[in-house]
Structure formats: structure tokens, C-alpha cells
Amino acid sequence: MKFQLPPRANLEHLKKQAKGLLRQARNGESLRKTGLTKASKLSDAQFYLAKEYGFSSWSAMKNEIEGLRQKHLKQAISDLRSGKMCILFDDEGRENEGDFVLAAEKVDQEKLNFLSTYGRGTICIAISPVRARRLGIEKAKKSLDSIDIPSFGNSIDLNSTHTGVSAKEKAETILHLMSDEAKKVDFRSPGHVFTLIGESEGLTKRQGHTEGSLELMKKAGLSDGVVICEIMNTDGSMARYDDLVQIAKIHGIELIKISDLIDNN
Numbered sequence: 017m018k019f020q021l022p023p024r025a026n027l028e029h030l031k032k033q034a035k036g037l038l039r040q041a042r043n044g045e046s047l048r049k050t051g052l053t054k055a056s057k058l059s060d061a062q063f064y065l066a067k068e069y070g071f072s073s074w075s076a077m078k079n080e081i082e083g084l085r086q087k088h089l090k091q092a093i094s095d096l097r098s099g100k101m102c103i104l105f106d107d108e109g110r111e112n113e114g115d116f117v118l119a120a121e122k123v124d125q126e127k128l129n130f131l132s133t134y135g136r137g138t139i140c141i142a143i144s145p146v147r148a149r150r151l152g153i154e155k156a157k158k159s160l161d162s163i164d165i166p167s168f169g170n171s172i173d174l175n176s177t178h179t180g181v182s183a184k185e186k187a188e189t190i191l192h193l194m195s196d197e198a199k200k201v202d203f204r205s206p207g208h209v210f211t212l213i214g215e216s217e218g219l220t221k222r223q224g225h226t227e228g229s230l231e232l233m234k235k236a237g238l239s240d241g242v243v244i245c246e247i248m249n250t251d252g253s254m255a256r257y258d259d260l261v262q263i264a265k266i267h268g269i270e271l272i273k274i275s276d277l278i279d280n281n
Contacts, residue, residue, distance in 0.1 A: 021069055024088060024261055024271040027081050028107070034061040085276055092270035096236045101127070102270040103247065104228050105260055110164075113246055114260040114271070115225045117232060120241035121194045128183040128243070134267070137246025141190050142166075142212040142226045144240035151193070152200035155213050166212045166226040173207030180208040194241045212244075219278050228274040235277070 038061040041052035050064050062074040071077040092102040099122035105114035116135045118127055120143075131139050143153070153169040173180030174189040189209045192198050214230045215221040229242040247255040247263060255263060264271035 021077075021080070021084075022261060024264060025081050025084060026257070026273060027078060028273075029257060030065065030077070030081075031062070032108075034058060034065045037061045037065065085272075088270050089272055089276050092272050093232065093236045095270060096122075096232060096238065099127075100269060101130075101267075102232075102272060103260055103264050104225055104232070104244075104272055104274060105257065106223065106225065106228075106274045108257070110223065111225075112256060113225075113254050114257075114263075115229065115244040115246050117225075117229045118243045119233060119236070119238045120190050120243050121239045123187050123190050123243055125182075125184040125187050128186050131243070131245040132183065134247075134263070135245035136248040136252075138210060139186070139243065139245045140210040140212045141193065142214055142229055142242050142244055143169075143193070144214055144230060145216045147193075147240050148211070148213045151198060151203075153211050153213065164222065164224070166222075166224055167215070169211035169213045170205040171207045171210050172203040172205050173209065175202055175204055190241075190243060194239055219274070223274055223278065225274070228277055231277045 035058065037047065037050060037052060038056060038058055041047050041050070041056050042054050044054065052061060052064065059074070066072070066074045066077040069077055071080065095102055096117070096119050099119065101116050101118045103114045104117050106112065115137070116131055118131070120141050128139065148169055155167045155169060158165065172189060172193070173185070174192050177185040177188055180186065180189060186209055189203070189207070192202060212226045214226050219227045219231055221227070225244055229244050230240065233240060233242050247260065249255050249259055260271055
């Protein structure tokens with residue numbers, strides 16, 4: 017029986033699957049069904065895997081996945097415009113994590129509560145360097161410049177909020193931050209809304225969730241602010257690709273990869 021391409025199929029993970037089969041064969045494990053042996057090459061494992069997924073070749077499967085990738089990216093952009101979320105994840109060799117992504121101008125109490133309930137990570141608003149400068153939000157000094165971590169800015173609360181910690185008051189802070197009338201004096205710091213400042217060169221400088229989510233806002237024609245939240249499993253561990261696939265399916269949202277955005281610049 018042929019395999020079925022997984023929802024939101026990702027070529028990198030299929031490559032990993034092929035490498036796993038090849039490693040088993042080279043370790044002398046019985047793989048009679050595949051026809052792979054110690055002498056097999058990666059291309060042999062890829063060909064077998066493509067056939068199992070119902071394709072004539074690895075190239076044919078790659079083309080199908082590319083089409084799906086474009087389809088999911090287009091849908092994610094449309095969803096963001098309408099106020100829905102998507103999940104943005106990066107490579108296993110980097111953070112190997114996924115974030116919920118939501119346009120800051122579309123935020124409300126219910127959506128922030130969703131992030132707290134199902135994301136469980138730190139809720140931040142990523143903004144462009146231009147907006148950060150206009151509002152006097154400065155980058156925090158990193159302990160080591162070489163560390164690939166996002167540039168955090170001041171944590172803030174809107175002056176008119178009480179404690180600033182509730183989902184309702186965080187939404188008020190974020191919406192005012194995105195307002196053209198917003199001024200530095202409208203906020204107090206430190207507060208309960210954590211800010212991130214994207215690199216001015218965007219994804220060409222850093223391939224992080226901050227820059228990736230801001231790139232999504234550009235593609236969607238939205239303002240230069242985006243709410244992101246790391247996704248953790250219920251046991252407190254970070255959600256990895258297989259977990260993210262299931263989370264995206266449960267909540268009916270798109271799952272896209274940062275490299276999808278780089279390829280489409």
C-alpha cells in the first residue's frame with residue numbers, strides 16, 4: 017500500500033526520511049521490501065520513497081510539494097489579512113521551533129488568550145526598526161553579539177491600563193502601539209508586552225521568527241507589527257515539526273516554513 021503525503025508535506029523532512037532508510041540499510045538492517053543494501057546511494061532511497069508516495073520519481077514528488085508549498089503560503093497570507101493565525105517554523109539545524117503568528121493590527125483579547133492557552137510560550141510583538149525608532153523603543157544589549165537571538169526592545173504597558181497583564185489590556189497596548197497616533201509618552205516601561213525589533217535587512221540578515229513574521233506582514237500588505245508566540249507541548253517541551261503538523265491540523269491553520277519566505281523574496 018502506498019504512503020500518503022503528510023499534511024503540509026515538507027521536502028526537508030522527506031529527505032530526512034530517505035536518509036534514515038539509507039542509514040538502516042548501511043547498518044545491515046533487513047530492508048528487503050525497499051531493495052536497499054549497504055551499497056545503495058541516497059538517490060536510491062529517495063527513488064524508493066517517492067514510489068511509495070505514489071510518484072514516478074523524486075523530482076516529480078519535489079514538484080508536487082513545491083506546488084503545495086506555494087498554495088499553503090498563499091493561503092497563510094490570505095488568512096493573516098482576515099485576522100486568522102498561521103504557524104511559522106524554522107529548520108532543525110536552527111531553533112527547530114514553531115511560533116503562532118498574528119497580525120498586530122488584528123489582535124484582540126480572544127486571540128491573545130488563545131496564544132496563552134495553546135502557545136504557552138512568550139507572547140511578543142515584533143516591529144520594524146522604523147516603528148521602534150519613532151516610539152523610542154531601543155534594542156537591549158546582547159551579552160554576545162555572535163549569539164543568534166532576536167533583538168529585544170523595552171517591555172511596555174499602555175499608560176491607561178491597570179496592571180497591563182490581562183489579555184484585554186495587552187491587546188489595548190498592542191493596538192495603540194500600532195496606531196499612527198502612538199507616542200513614546202503613551203507607554204510605561206517595563207511592562208507586560210515584550211517587544212522585538214526586526215533587522216533592517218530582514219531575512220537577508222537573520223532567518224529568525226521575528227524577521228520571518230515581519231516578512232509575512234509585508235507580503236500580506238499589513239502594518240509593520242506582528243504578534244508571535246512560541247509553541248510548547250502540554251508537557252512544557254518545545255513543539256517540533258511532527259507536533260506542529262498536528263497542532264495546525266487541530267486548529268485549522270496553515271503551517272509554513274521560514275525558508276518558504278526566503279525563496280519567495
